[in-house]
Amino acid sequence: MLSSTLFAWFFASSVGAYWLPEDPNSGLQKTCVIPKSNGDDSPGIMSAVAACGSNSQVVFSSGVTYNLDTPLQFSNLNNVEFVFNGNLSLPDNVTAVEAVVQNTHVYPGHWITVSSSTGVTFTGSKDSSGGWFIGHGDLWWPNVNDSDNDYRPHFFSFKVTSLRLRGVKILKPVAWVFSLGGEDVYMTDTVLDARSDDGFAFNTVLDGIDCSASNVVIDGWTSWNGDDVINVAPPAVNVTMRNVVAYGTHGISVSCSSGSGGDYLFENTIIYNSLIGARFKGVLGTTCNMYNITWRNFVIVNVSYPIHFIENYVDQEVGPPPNANLSLAAYASGFTWENIVGATSPSLEDGSCISDPCWSYTTGQSPEKALYVLCKDADHCKDFQFVNLNLAGADGKPGQMDCTGLEGVTGMGLTCTNGTVVMT
Structure with a gap:
């Protein structure tokens, strides 16, 4: 069990004031209110945004639910703020949505797409009902076959320079939520609620954020979802995510199978009742270069794998790729895990496990193990630092670790072993 003293330590260590950028939408010259139709509101929204033009504010009225029966696609926007006082709803007809997703003429890969644009802001309502x-x-x-359904809609795609997402709230998305590209992104006070009446959406792929953008700050995030809170991957550079509370997640994650990326900071995070906490996965048979990545100030409660680093990741439900080049692995340097309090779950599965072995199965796994560091060798894992870890197994005893590839390496803050985690 994690004591109240440890929680107090976490909150004391995570207090901080953060600077947010200037409003890129200063000097807006025109305000346009989106009309409500008797059917599909998407055509009217597209027309209104086009007519409103650059340097404008587009307002969705309070107390109104706009029906997005067809996807929204915006491009070449310049200095436009969308103000969401009302709600926006996808169709409540599964068959109708599947038909749209199958039609590549109207569905570009996400239900709401903003591309080739500069200075775009989405501002949510502070009213809990809007x-x-x-x-x-x-x-x-x-x-039960939902995760294999290729016709599930992805929600948002942004490829924008100077993007601001403020107070955006998502309720029961079908699958992946945010795809972030571009650069200069600030995302604040986001809520993602994927709770169903009988628990989480564990049987579907439901990443909160897939980030390939650079110069990103995500500050303030609360989510209930059945997959990664965030997955950052090349070519992303300079990404910070902080002040996170997450339930039922597969981790604050970094992954790669090619390319390079780095300067990522994840901090001030509490993860409850989840499968994975602080996570890195390099895909088996591939290589990439990842550098300067830090997870710090984490409290991880009842989580199967509190800290999980692996360079030969394979989805065990699918199996290894044919003819994989096993000589390849990710090159990881300057990785740090600092000020992490964690306790493992008695179970090493969640509702996403529909195969035997589970997709997340790790050789040598145990509910008593709280730290997995699975490197190919010391050449592929350089300058790793472990600082002030306080980890417990599901049995309440000091947490165990599973470490390979770094045997004999000194100066990391702990000794690579298959035994109790002891800070040095």
């Missing part, structure tokens, strides 16, 4: 993007995912999740 400003929601509603996905009706609970109509999809009960299907």
